[in-house]
Amino acid sequence: MTPKPTPPTLDRRSFLKGLGTSAVAVATVQVGAMADELNKASALPTPQGPAAVPVSLTINGEKKDFQLEPRVTLLDALRNFSTLTGTKEVCDRGTCGACSVLLDGKLTYACMKLAIEVQGHDIRTIEGIAQNGQLTPVQQAFVECDALMCGFCTPGFVMAATSLLESNPKPTEDEVRRACSGNLCRCGTYPNIIKAVMKASGAPLPETNEVIRYGSLA
Amino acid sequence: MNNFQYVSAQTPGQAIDLIADKNGRYLAGGIDLLGEMKDYIISPDLLVDVKAMNGSSFKGIVAATTKAPMHVFDAGRHSGNLSLSGGGDTWSLSSLVTIAEIAAHPDIRAKLPGLAEAASEVGSPQIRNVATLGGNLLQHSRCWYYRQPDLVCLKRGGTTCYAHEGENKYLSLFSGCKCVTAFSSNLGVMLSALDGGVVFEGGVGKDAVPGPLVSLRSLYAKAWTDPVTDYSLKGSGLIGGILIPNNRTHNAYRQQSERHEFDWALVSCAAAANVKDGKIYDARVALGAVSPVPYMVTEAHHYLEGQTLNEETASKAADLILKDAKPLAQNGYKIPLAHTLIRRTLLALNT
Secondary structure: OOOOOOOOOOOHHHHHHHHHHHOOOOOHHHHHHHHHHHHHHHOOOOOEOOOOEEEEEEEOOEEEEEEEOOOOEHHHHHHHOOOOOOOOOOOOOOOOOOOEEEEOOEEEEHHHOEHHHHOOOEEEOHHHOOEOOEOOHHHHHHHHOOOOOOOOOHHHHHHHHHHHHHHOOOOOHHHHHHHOOOOOOOOOOHHHHHHHHHHHOOOOOOOOOOOOOEOOOO | OOOOEEEEOOOHHHHHHHHOOOOEEEEOOOHHHHHHHHOOOOOOOEEEEOOOOOOOOOOOEEOHHHOOOOOOEEEEOOOOEEEEOOOOOEEEEEOOOEHHHHHHOHHHHHHOHHHHHHHHOOOOHHHHHHOEHHHHHOOOOOOHHHHOOOOOOHHHOOOOOHHHHOOOOOOOOEOOOOOOOOOOOHHHHHHHHOOOEEEEOOOOOOOOOOOOEEEHHHHHHHHHHOOOOOOOOOOOOOEEEEEEEOOOOEEEEEEEOOEOOOOOOOEEEEEEEEEEOOEEEEEEEEEEOOOOOOEOOHHHHHHHOOOEOOHHHHHHHHHHHHOOOEOOOOOOOHHHHHHHHHHHHHHHOOO
């Protein structure tokens, strides 16, 4: 069986290319405009995927090369395509904060970023904050204040606290609560987490057992 | 999420050409987009990353005081249409600025405190750090029937709005529409009160775009009548930035949520006006989370013109704004809540 002949297709690019050469004699003004259009059309970058493509990420100062489909999230790349499983997956919808990492120093949900879009950016994970085997003041304070029960949310909270103290070394309790508002702990260790962050900042420990603050109604 | 192709555009023109008529979406912060893709509510074949673009006439945040010459416009106040023209004094914000940048910007905090407040109430620190102004304005419905992967509600092209008879405590108070989703962009509410305009890259001639510059009201108008849409924009339309006229001295934003942080507004209220010697002029008040669009009542604006701003006049304005409310079975509480927020927001203009 002979394959059906494919009808010639005319896309925007080939149309403009054909037009660009045949229109030369018509009018110089039009040719100029057409040449601009032609340049624009032929300069379009080529979409990548949907199959796996090379993706290069800078994680904790180290360059790592991956082969990833464009739909792979940064979280997925960390946990399932490398060995950095400290960043946790819980909701996968940008709600619980367990996957929090620092992207160019800014606290970010790794589940809501594609790996392919964060190439060339500085990614810092929970594995990258302690130096030379020494816990950071935030990590040490989490240990001392018993700021965890099951511990699954802990890496996310530590990243949120680290991010806060980097931009605001002496936060108030309100600022700590606000900085941790994008993280959830289903064991309910919030009071100890707040204490730990305050302790890491060197502030006197707050005496609070309030877990969730409801908005004050009129 | 389903598989797709990815490409990063270098200029707005490239981004528009790349999407063309494909089943593609622009990727900026990605918070709303990836959420919908993960739940299979949308499944684009192509994502065009617009974060690395150069060549837009919008760059970051430019305060009105610097007399930015780039875009200026007259607000045709009665028609609600905006048109480009020479002269004038506007704020200019790139659609790619993040919510965190808006909330922290010193000029915005000083001169547009309502906008800073609206931005600081968006999501969590993680969301504010990546979510953009453009994405916040164009986010899709948060109605839980729309977001439920296994249902095809009216907004997703089905035949039934499950919210009318279902769990509707968070939905529309002005429920004459077929789809009773509640408008959820804080910035959309505030920018409506400030009479802002949205500027499209590519300008005139693109079918997908209603015009080079449209008012916030026109941007959302279609969501009131057409249940399948969230705004009057389709396909390759790309917002370059936002212009805010610098013609009202005072502005404020208040919202009430169930949680103190990281929560959607049950009701939000934004107001902008000129206030002189305790009297209010050119007032605009917008409510969020009570209808599919930022809800404004011209009659209330007319009533407020020249009034002394006090509890009594603010209360009368709130009565006028809420007079057509038709609560659903579970959201009658939004009436007294909105009334209080309107009064508080208006009185906050006096400070």
